[in-house]
Amino acid sequence: MLSRFSISAFALPAGILTLICLMVVPTPAVLLDVFFVLNIALSVAILMAAMNAEKPLDFSSFPSVLLFATLLRLALNVASTRVVLVNGHQGGAAAGHVIEAFGAFLVGGNFAVGLFVFMILMIINMVVVTKGAGRVSEVSARFTLDALPGKQMAIDADLAAGLLSADEAKARRREVATEADFYGSMDGASKFVKGDAIAALLILGVNIIAGFALGMISHGLSAGEAAEKYITLAVGDALVAQVPSLLLSIAAAVIVTRVSDNRDLAGQIGGQLATPSTWLPVAIILSAIGVIPAMPQSIFLPAAGLAFWLWHALGKRAARPEPVVEVAPAVDPGRITLEEVSDHTLVTVELGYGLVHLVDDRRGSPLVARITGVRKQLSQSFGFVVPQFRVRDSLDLSPNDYRIMLGGVPLGGGTLRADKVLAIDAGEVRDDHKLSGEATLDPSFGCPALWIDPAARDHAIAEGFLTVDASTVIATQLNQLLGDRPGALLGPDEVRTILDSIKDHAAGLVEAVHPQPLSLAALTRLLRALLEDGIPIGHPLPILSSLSSAVQQTTDHDKLVDLVRADLGGLIVGRICAPGERLPVLTLDAQLESAIVSGLTDPASGQPVIEPDLARNIGEHIAHLVAERGAHSPPVALIVQPRARRTLAALLRMRAPGCLVLSISELPVSQPIEVLAVIGGPPPAQPALAAPSTHTQSETESMAA
Incomplete structure (x- = not known):
């Protein structure tokens, strides 16, 4: 007890x-x-x-x-x-x-x-x-009690007018009652x-x-x-x-x-006595008394000097301009601002109330640290500073759910166990493992996983599991979802920042492109297209150099993209193939490629349209070839005619993302290649070429034909 x-x-x-x-x-x-x-x-x-x-x-x-x-x-x-x-x-x-x-x-x-x-x-x-x-206590108590009914009526009037909430009115009434009790008690005390x-x-x-x-x-x-x-x-x-x-x-x-004052007693007295007009009369009177022969001049005159010094010092302080303090306007309870109904953040991570502790400062904000790392990694990968992310709670979600939003549209999400660790089976777990937990799927890659207690983490690692905490699960899925959408994160503000940084040492190159002949919106659209094709813009100088040459021929968006890609062919190929090595390539059968190019056309974009069954067969065939090579093999490139590149790139982006689609004009002439297969035709007679030679160049020309 x-x-x-x-x-x-x-x-x-x-x-x-x-x-x-x-x-x-x-x-x-x-x-x-x-x-x-x-x-x-x-x-x-x-x-x-x-x-x-x-x-x-x-x-x-x-x-x-x-x-x-x-x-x-x-x-x-x-x-x-x-x-x-x-x-x-x-x-x-x-x-x-x-x-x-x-x-x-x-x-x-x-x-x-x-x-x-x-x-x-x-x-x-x-x-x-x-x-x-x-x-003083007696008078204060009497006046306070006399004013009590008026104060109560004023509070009721403010409450009826909507100037006070019910809780604020209750607090004001409590303060008024406490004040009356205090002065009444002081009268007796x-x-x-x-x-x-x-x-x-x-x-x-x-x-x-x-x-x-x-x-x-x-x-x-x-x-x-x-x-x-x-x-x-x-x-x-x-x-x-x-x-x-x-x-x-x-x-x-x-x-x-x-x-009542917002200062203590010393500050209140000092602030009210620290006026120059107070001390000048004091100095004059002390000086007048000090000159009288019978008075102790050794005391009065130094005191008068001290009063003069105070008058001078306080006068100088009063002459200084006071800092401008912006007074916030009174809040109108009936007014609704745009900030209350709109979200100016592009990427938002919404959490159920059961996951809010992941962003609690008192617990180290583990999710904030993870998301900051993801943003830094994406910025380095894309070549521009990714806009800030926002983390907020949402009452629409279940307590342990989270959701990733891009521009207000849900991209993904999942359910977490914030007090547990996710053990993921990435393919290295033994079949007879003894680890037990709540079965689930990894929200990022769909791998089998278990929610386990933190104490079993070492056991899970010994069994071959990959263990991550709840904040890492969210950060991994965020990185995966946004890594496939670099163009959606690039806006005019980011492009403006890039141009401003280039102007410091290459102002002429920027002026050759922007604002004429390309506006900020047109330049943003073009850079987005390059990002979606897998070309980072972390080195903008060669991109702008190619663009400055391309705008001399045309300002059409699609043609500009093709011209820039053709000029940057060496850069594109160099990202997947080391210098001097053969580039593994796939090609389409001549008749199949001709059928695609001369077939149906999208009236809106002017691009070829592939029949659904044929598109599925091509995608499955290429995905199968890529999967056969294994995850650690060099990437494969599909070489097609320029007119078919954009259509086939969109197709393989969903079915075989590991295959790069290049037009024949983007393949450098000196690049050695290795033809792995011909889609829709017999396998090639020679699967590999020995070295860069005249034969390599003639084979490239035959593919173009």
């Missing part, structure tokens, strides 16, 4: 019990010294809290704190009175070193001086500070301070009379000795209690005289 309660729940009852024990149980002098020091420290802490509060309600517990501080001081008075009366005949140290120090050092050991100092402190506390604070001052005066009188009598009757001291011992200790005890009492009185006065 005790574990259900925190330590702070026992602090207040323990403090009350300690106060009672101080009043009724004899306390050693050493322990009494400790409590006196704690009492002074507590009073200073309360005063600092009152001065640092921006508004009175920031220290709303002050009335209760004042009550307990007063009780502590009275309990110490009772305990110290007992010690003084019982052990006072033994000397000053008998009542503790704190009382001895206040009675001997602070008043010079003269109890008469101590009595006068105590009376002065009492007058300051009761007549000045406590009486003024009590009057000020009486604690006044009563404490009167009690201190009575206790001092009791200590003096009782000590004087006990010293002479019980301990046989003379009147002088009794007065020296007991009255000195009684005055020290009274001063020890009066100093914290004065601090608490000042704290109460500070609280009730505060005006």
